[in-house]
């Protein structure tokens with residue numbers, strides 16, 4: 001695929017798991033099932049929240065928005081990866097590669113902001129219960145959702161404008177299952193060191209700010225919960241544990257990937273899979289399996305479906 005020095009790269013080659021045909025078929029089936037399961041789980045949550053009047057509260061609106069993003073997050077790269085298990089040439093067009101970069105950063109940025117919004121919602125509910133209805137109005141809730149998307153998209157665009165115009169003149173092997181921003185930038189035929197640092201700080205700053213905000217709000221909530229021991233606090237604690245698990249699962253891989261970006265550890269690839277395939281699946285499992293209200297709403301939904 002080596003082209004002349006002046007020609008422009010029109011497609012990139014993605015990494016795929018090695019192995020004989022039978023193994024590829026196994027990967028294909030395994031990841032297809034996981035993917036379908038993820039879509040089903042997340043859309044079930046969105047459907048349940050939007051159709052059950054008892055769940056029409058800010059907390060569940062934010063949760064269903066999170067599920068919607070998870071469904072998108074599992075879609076920006078996984079189908080391509082799945083198809084690549086069966087194809088000989090594991091290529092992706094230039095535009096497709098840029099689209100993957102855009103969606104990855106927009107969705108991850110938005111999800112981070114949404115997790116912060118959810119923590120804020122729990123902070124108000126637990127630490128200011130009497131003013132909850134006033135502070136978390138439906139307008140505030142919509143504002144938080146729109147704001148999260150705005151920050152996510154702006155963050156992504158700010159990185160993409162620098163990337164699309166780079167001179168790609170030959171090397172086109174991306175050493176991952178999808179077009180990872182830093183790996184793609186490294187392929188450009190120019191000194192990209194400063195750009196890499198810039199991108200890294202851009203993503204890192206966003207992640208760091210949301211992580212610190214999350215830590216602070218959960219610490220304040222935990223301290224508040226400690227000093228009370230009513231029945232409602234037991235429920236609050238269960239919700240908090242679910243939130244905390246999701247946040248840990250989300251930021252854990254992120255921090256790993258971005259803390260060691262210049263090493264070519266295979267750990268990078270393992271984490272990329274974890275984070276684009278498993279995390280979107282885990283969120284609905286964590287929230288629904290631990291949440292009686294969601295489970296009973298889903299049962300109601302099913303009975304309604306059967307009787308109609």
Ligand SMILES: *[C@@H]1O[C@H](CO)[C@@H](O)[C@H](O)[C@H]1NC(C)=O
Nearest residue numbers: 046061064065068141142145
């Ligand atoms: C997202 O949140 C907004 C604002 O609360 C809500 O109106 C909307 O229905 C939610 N969307 C989804 C897909 O859950």
